[in-house]
Amino acid sequence: MSWYYTPKPTVVPAEGFDASADANALRAAMKGFGTDEKAIIDILCARSNGQRMQILETYASELGRDLIEDLKSELGGKFEDVIVALMIPPEKYLCKQLHKAMDGIGTNEDALIEILAPQTNEEVKKIVDCYEDMYNRPLAEHLCSETDGSFRRLLTMIIVGARDPQGTVDADLAVEQANQLYNAGEAKFGTDEEVFYKILAHASFDQLEIVFEEYKKLSGRTIEQAMKDELSGELYDALSAIVECVQMAPHYFAKRLHKAMDGAGTDDASMIRIIVTRSEIDLQNIKDEYEQMYNKTLLSAVRNECSGEYKHALCALLGEA
Secondary structure, three states: OOOOOOOOOOOOOOOOOOHHHHHHHHHHHHOOOOOOHHHHHHHHOOOOHHHHHHHHHHHHHHHOOOHHHHHHHHOOHHHHHHHHHHOOOHHHHHHHHHHHHHOOOOOOHHHHHHHHOOOOHHHHHHHHHHHHHHHOOOHHHHHHHHOOHHHHHHHHHHHOOOOOOOOOOOHHHHHHHHHHHHHHOOOOOOOOHHHHHHHHHHOOHHHHHHHHHHHHHHHOOOHHHHHHHHOOHHHHHHHHHHHHHHHHHHHHHHHHHHHHHOOOOOOHHHHHHHHHHHOOOOHHHHHHHHHHHHOOOHHHHHHHHOOHHHHHHHHHHOOOO
16 A cells, blocks of 8 residues: 555564574473563564464474464463464454454444555455455455445445556546535535445545545535535544545554544554554554654553553564664
């Protein structure tokens, strides 16, 4: 997702990587009485996901043990959640998170939006295939059983891969689409929601950027201002997430992290999910954006909010030296 900004990760592949040395060091950190949590953080939070998968395989082949099982038996709480999240391929982890958001009583719409809104078609396809493999049930079917109305139709469009591929741009069409959005919202009494979710779920992110510029020329207001007046509930949340991800994904994630830590209690699940999944994409950009938006560093916010090894693991992923 590299339009409009250069994605800067905080976690990159370690140089001089040796899967066997790491596997043995991890075993040593968990063997005997007590656990060396620092060693676990130093290794796993400083390797790319691909390297962690190699460690997993080497641990099994050389030591005849399951690394994830060993980690689960030695660690606990939110620290365990972070470390186990790191040991899963990204699309598999997102599928687990989607499943969790829909499982049991009630649905976590915010999590569904945060996971699906920023994805390109190629990324969505990976998630859809992986979900069916893991749960023996199509993601579309599960989503439809947990959501309704326009929100359901929007999510369905996203996951059936209706979005044009990146780079698909048509300036004349953008003018037309801006007009359609204007006529469906500001220019009439009531709102034709279908026009909003069809355009925002179909057009490529590159195309949408031009549509939003044209909208501003036409209406004198930003698309965000118009949507705030015209839409509400989950549909508004989902569409505004798409708009933010089109314009600047790190801004959206910085906002989500701030919300996770704001007020009483912490939304640890969201915080772990964003820091783990964005660490190899654009977590440095998210940190920069956070500092600009809230006048404090993301690192200091996480330090204030979390404690113990959980805090150390998140700070390591945020690139704390």
